[in-house]
């Protein structure tokens with residue numbers, strides 16, 4: 001018999017690069033620089049998709065969306081997240097809730113939290129109050145503290161339908 005609940009975790013980090021857009025949780029955030037990547041470099045959404053896939057015991061997003069595939073250059077990471085939710089659905093699971101943390105020395109993300117939650121909730125096919133999301137700085141410690149990039153952690157609970 002399959003498990004009534006499954007839990008997964010995810011982590012991702014991308015470095016800042018000039019001339020790039022900053023996209024987090026599917027929301028474009030005003031910033032003097034964005035994150036580097038083959039995709040839209042949305043590290044929050046990548047961590048979350050990996051948490052969903054991890055709960056299913058599946059390989060990470062790079063398995064489904066290889067970073068040397070020219071066809072997905074600049075891909076909207078919501079498509080990656082939606083694919084992970086489809087994989088859960090195919091196996092008889094829906095997302096229960098997720099909890100997410102962004103580590104970013106800059107920019108200030110508090111004004112964008114509700115927008116990110118709304119976009120992610122839609123991709124996850126859940127209500128926004130089932131999406132926990134917070135931002136913290138790294139207190140100027142280490143490479144994240146020097147604002148070399150942004151990192152994100154995610155936890156996801158899947159429920160058997």
Ligand SMILES: Nc1ccn([C@@H]2O[C@H](COP(=O)(O)O)[C@@H](O)[C@H]2O)c(=O)n1
Pocket residue numbers: 103104105106107108109110111135136137138139
């Ligand atoms: N990029 C960020 C980082 C933090 N915040 C908000 O500021 C609060 C204090 O940050 P600490 O690193 O001192 O914990 C934090 O609780 C967030 O509300 C932010 O908006 N954007």
Ligand SMILES: C[C@@]1(CO)OP(=O)(O)OP(=O)(O)OC[C@H]1O
Pocket residue numbers: 012013036037038039040041042046061062063065066067068072080
């Ligand atoms: C989704 C992918 C596709 O290239 O996005 P990237 O922007 O390369 O980001 P990363 O989190 O380094 O790896 C995941 C990749 O599979």
